[in-house]
Amino acid sequence: MTKSIVELFANENNTKIELPSSWALMEQLLYEGTWKVLPLSEIWKLNASLPHEYQIKSDEEMSMFLKCFHDNGLLLYYNEEKLREHAVHDIQWFAKAFSKIIADKNHINEDCKTILITEWKSFNKTGELKDKVIDALWKDEPSYLEHKSEIMSYMEKLQMLVPLDTFEAVSESDMSWYVPCMNKKQFKSDFCEGRWECSSILCFRFTSFAMFVFYRLVAYCMSSLKWSVSKDKDNEGSPCLYQTAAVFDHNEHTVVLGICNDDIQLQVLRITPLSINKHVSNEIGESIEKAIEKLTETFIGTKIFHKGLKCQKIICDEKDLSFTLASELSNIKTEKEIQCKCHILEKHVINVQRTLRYWEKEHQEENIIVEESGQTTDLILNAMSRKLHGIPSTFMLAQIFEVHIKETSNVEEDRFRILYKWKCKNSALDHLRELERILRDAGDGEAADYIGTFQVSDFECSDISIPAQPVSEADFDILKGNLSKDYTHLVRFLGLPHVCIEQLEEDMTFVKERIHKSFMILKERRPNLSRKDICRGLKFIERSDIIDLLNKHWEFK
Numbered sequence: 109m110t111k112s113i114v115e116l117f118a119n120e121n122n123t124k125i126e127l128p129s130s131w132a133l134m135e136q137l138l139y140e141g142t143w144k145v146l147p148l149s150e151i152w153k154l155n156a157s158l159p160h161e162y163q164i165k166s167d168e169e170m171s172m173f174l175k176c177f178h179d180n181g182l183l184l185y186y187n188e189e190k191l192r193e194h195a196v197h198d199i200q201w202f203a204k205a206f207s208k209i210i211a212d213k214n215h216i217n218e219d220c221k222t223i224l225i226t227e228w229k230s231f232n233k234t235g236e237l238k239d240k241v242i243d244a245l246w247k248d249e250p251s252y253l254e255h256k257s258e259i260m261s262y263m264e265k266l267q268m269l270v271p272l273d274t275f276e277a278v279s280e281s282d283m284s285w286y287v288p289c290m291n292k293k294q295f296k297s298d299f300c301e302g303r304w305e306c307s308s309i310l311c312f313r314f315t316s317f318a319m320f321v322f323y324r325l326v327a328y329c330m331s332s333l334k335w336s337v338s339k340d341k342d343n344e345g346s347p348c349l350y351q352t353a354a355v356f357d358h359n360e361h362t363v364v365l366g367i368c369n370d371d372i373q374l375q376v377l378r379i380t381p382l383s384i385n386k387h388v389s390n391e392i393g394e395s396i397e398k399a400i401e402k403l404t405e406t407f408i409g410t411k412i413f414h415k416g417l418k419c420q421k422i423i424c425d426e427k428d429l430s431f432t433l434a435s436e437l438s439n440i441k442t443e444k445e446i447q448c449k450c451h452i453l454e455k456h457v458i459n460v461q462r463t464l465r466y467w468e469k470e471h472q473e474e475n476i477i478v479e480e481s482g483q484t485t486d487l488i489l490n491a492m493s494r495k496l497h498g499i500p501s502t503f504m505l506a507q508i509f510e511v512h513i514k515e516t517s518n519v520e521e522d523r524f525r526i527l528y529k530w531k532c533k534n535s536a537l538d539h540l541r542e543l544e545r546i547l548r549d550a551g552d553g554e555a556a557d558y559i560g561t562f563q564v565s566d567f568e569c570s571d572i573s574i575p576a577q578p579v580s581e582a583d584f585d586i587l588k589g590n591l592s593k594d595y596t597h598l599v600r601f602l603g604l605p606h607v608c609i610e611q612l613e614e615d616m617t618f619v620k621e622r623i624h625k626s627f628m629i630l631k632e633r634r635p636n637l638s639r640k641d642i643c644r645g646l647k648f649i650e651r652s653d654i655i656d657l658l659n660k661h662w663e664f665k
Contacts, residue, residue: 131176205252210289267327360388360536445458587658588627599630
């Protein structure tokens, strides 16, 4: 029977996974082949060769079929742009392609030892990989060059490497990639002495695989979190990427991500007299912790890292062996200072509140109010993305601000992302004043005038039934049923950081799933999120129709 179920897989706990029996026939066809990379169109042809009653019937089922085999390590497949049209059928072949890239001098071919020796030596020192070096390294394996585009896309997805200067590249031969595990540049932490305010050091202590996770984490920060790599002005403007550290500019702060022994360490800095914004450091810490959890979610067994804090403020200091679990410090309610756990000669006092404040929200700050979130530059940029008139296309906007984004089907969201990326790329600017100047030069005086007049109080709503009442699951269901891609503007108004929105897009295929999850995250962050808050956000995105629906629902109740 075509409806019958067979048990194809069992995990280490003997838990069975029930799958359609017809999938076993497709599995057999796949394993009879000798493909390296299998186009999705070819998989559909294989499917069509089966009797009709055993065929996969829809795109959704095909995606589920391929994801199942991906999850069990039988092939590589992601239902994402640039990836969904091909599956890597031969995983060992794919792994060998990467091993050829990271080979030492004794295992590279003659072209890299002679013609391209300068380029290869540079790659072997800095991790910056030129396109022509890839071609040379794979020259002896025609199948790699044949499937080069697919291989590189999957290596990017798996954070094995990350593209550099993609937007400036005129052709594929101009492109380059960063391969973190090949970087041998030494990091010196003394750059932050004297003129910087430094946070305490958040530390993730691993039982194993720390360096492997670190390499992928650096690539993840560059590609998925879109953090800008700092430039070293004392070294011809080279990127601040090192063997054991990476330095980023993010949200007008400097972020240092490092590894020392089995610890991945994180520190946030800001040039004095500016002070570190606790909300920014909180967001950075959360982003890194979520990224590490994501990168280790497929590891078998118990959790392989524990979160803690270091005693001193020198990141990647091999002499500092201290480590205090974050949970232990968080449980200290009354004492402001405690004795550290360092060796007897290095013992000192830790100010608990000062150590934790960069990474944990204070109790009174847990319920973020809209007025506070509404004063941020990001929210004003979001408002501006809906007011631009003199610049009709996202392409033109991207040219003006000298950034590149992957466009969505939401023009206003694309405009925000261009402005957001520009802001992150140019952290030292007075962004709002510079934006006003750029808009006036572009002939959009109306939008430029709006910058100075924007007020969150402009979005007050009246006649709301019990305005202070916390929103319910039923309220979220109404929102989910009536919002579409404009949900990003609403949740951003309500205080959800842009990095969370991007993460949801990466993790979830369907918009309704993202909307639901974004509201769940908001509810966790703001347990007292009220009807008034939601209605103000809806007024901000000009969705009074949904406000009317909610009011009718509340009045009926």
